[in-house]
Amino acid sequence: MSRDGDVTLTLGEAEALARSVLERQGLAPDHAAAVARTMAAGERDGCASHGLYRLLVAANSIAKGVVVPDAxxxxxxxxxxxxxxxxxxxxxxxxxxxxxxxxxxxxxxxxxxxxxxxxxxxxxxxxxxxxxxxxxxxxxxxxxxxxxxxxxxxxxxxxxxxxxxxxxxxxxxxxxxxxxxxxxAVARGEIELHRRAGKPIPPDWGYDDAGNPSTDPVAVLNGAMRxxxxxxxxxxxxxxxxxxxxxxxxxxxxxxxxxxxxxxxxxxxxxxxxxxxxxxxxxxxxxxxxxxxxxxxxxxxxxxxxxPSARRYAARVRSETEGVRIPAQLHRDISALLKA
Missing domain, CATH: 3.30.1370.60 (Malate/L-lactate/L-sulpholactate dehydrogenase, NADPH binding domain)
Structure with a gap:
């Protein structure tokens, strides 16, 4: 269900989506199930940078041969x-x-x-x-x-x-x-999410490749974090x-x-x-x-x-009744992996 530019999923749907995508990308079923549980838990607990967004990261590692899919x-x-x-x-x-x-x-x-x-x-x-x-x-x-x-x-x-x-x-x-x-200073996934959203980052998060503080997430991703x-x-x-x-x-x-x-x-x-x-x-x-x-x-x-973790637990309670919401563009990017 779409709402305000977001897509709402039940927790079961979120985990099933993650598992389906991972298996479609070639991950063995036992690995796909374990990884999907972790991603769904991140989304459930309001940790968007470690939630379903990571399907794009995992799919890239599988496609590039970085991970052994049936290890x-x-x-x-x-x-x-x-x-x-x-x-x-x-x-x-x-x-x-x-x-x-x-x-x-x-x-x-x-x-x-x-x-x-x-x-x-x-x-x-x-x-x-x-x-x-x-x-x-x-x-x-x-x-x-x-x-x-x-x-x-x-x-x-x-x-x-x-x-x-x-x-x-x-x-x-x-x-x-x-x-x-x-x-x-921040998880790398947070910088990636700023890049996807076209938003600047705080100047104390990192340096460009010339060693200068930067608010450009792309420059910091190509340079160095702090x-x-x-x-x-x-x-x-x-x-x-x-x-x-x-x-x-x-x-x-x-x-x-x-x-x-x-x-x-x-x-x-x-x-x-x-x-x-x-x-x-x-x-x-x-x-x-x-x-x-x-x-x-x-x-x-x-x-x-x-x-620490109080916000995660509060988000967990909400998610169990209201489901989770992810940006529509992210849902489209994830859905495209099912067709790849």
């Missing part, structure tokens, strides 16, 4: 508290789904465990991973490099990726506390490069973009997910200490401040 993930256990899934060059969603049960089991057995996803193609947010683990009662962190699009603080040439960091904390009887943010928070964001970006690149035997952002060979596909490399079982530290005192955490959340919200 078979291979799970292994390099150490007692570690899990590794080699994604075989496929998208990251299915490898995570296949590695998650063993990660949860090991975290509960040893108190802490880590999952390395290797040789995967990544285009999505990290919050689905940490939210899923927090839903299991675990605290979780996730990290991944991307392509070298971001300049270090004090420079103007790309070294880092957008290099997101995500964290999830379980809350009894409530949705988990979750944050997920790029260490760049980190958030100056040297602090730059240091965090470097940390992500190290712990989700060399630490797990996978690519840095510079290596990822070199491996892309100008195909303009999604980042190639790895992801590190860490899961911690609070009961491992707390035992019988778990409930008491989780209540102490709730006191902190109440102190934040009690003064009118917003918890």
């Amino acid at each position: 078979v993930p291979v799970l292994s256990e390099p150490a007692v508290a570690l899990v590794r899934v080699d994604g075989g060059g496929g998208f990251a969603q299915l490898p995570f789904e296949q590695g998650k049960p063993l990660l949860v089991e090991k975290a509960r057995r040893f108190g802490i465990a880590a999952l390395a996803l290797n040789n995967v193609v990544h285009f999505a947010a990290l919050w689905p991973e940490v939210e899923a683990l927090a839903g299991e009662g675990l605290a979780a962190l996730a990290f991944t490099p991307s392509h070298a699009w971001v300049a270090p603080e004090g420079g103007t040439k790309p070294v880092f990726g957008t290099n997101p960091i995500a964290f999830g904390w379980p809350r009894p009887g409530k949705p988990p506390f979750v944050f997920d943010f790029a260490t760049s 980190t958030f928070g100056g040297h602090k964001g730059s240091a965090l970006a470097a940390m992500v490069e190290l712990i989700a690149g060399p630490l797990i035997g996978d690519m840095t952002s510079a290596e990822s973009i070199a491996a892309d060979q100008g195909r303009m596909g999604s980042p190639i490399g790895g992801e590190l997910v860490i899961a911690i079982d609070p009961s491992g530290f707390l035992g019988a005192g778990l409930e008491d200490h989780l209540r102490r955490a709730e006191a902190m959340f109440e102190a934040i919200e009690g003064q009118g401040a917003r918890l």
Whole structure:
């Protein structure tokens, strides 16, 4: 249904559309289902830059041969508290789904465990991973490099990726506390959406290829993005490069973009997910200490401040009854992929 230049879809229709497009583009059904769930979740939670728009991104990576469409993930256990899934060059969603049960089991057995996803193609947010683990009662962190699009603080040439960091904390009887943010000033998808809409971007988002601050999204996409928070964001970006690149035997952002060979596909490399079982530290005192955490959340919200992810959860409630709305032009672009 079209309304005010938008197209409204139920959540079921959004996921079915994503799955149909991905399969039409050649993605194996198990991969298509996993990726479609992530895209529909992004749209459901009001994260347009990580929602159905990403179908265009995924289709490009499939068409350019960046992603292996029928990759078979291979799970292994390099150490007692570690899990590794080699994604075989496929998208990251299915490898995570296949590695998650063993990660949860090991975290509960040893108190802490880590999952390395290797040789995967990544285009999505990290919050689905940490939210899923927090839903299991675990605290979780996730990290991944991307392509070298971001300049270090004090420079103007790309070294880092957008290099997101995500964290999830379980809350009894409530949705988990979750944050997920790029260490760049903004997610690259936000700049892409400005480009599609013909809108300028703030001058502190990035540089053109001559190293000058620019409000032109195309110039910044061809130049370099900036980190958030100056040297602090730059240091965090470097940390992500190290712990989700060399630490797990996978690519840095510079290596990822070199491996892309100008195909303009999604980042190639790895992801590190860490899961911690609070009961491992707390035992019988778990409930008491989780209540102490709730006191902190109440102190934040009690003064009118917003918890990270609150907007996503509010959008989720609306979407479940009202569906999701996407721009009509985006719907046309997506629909064209079904005919390709």
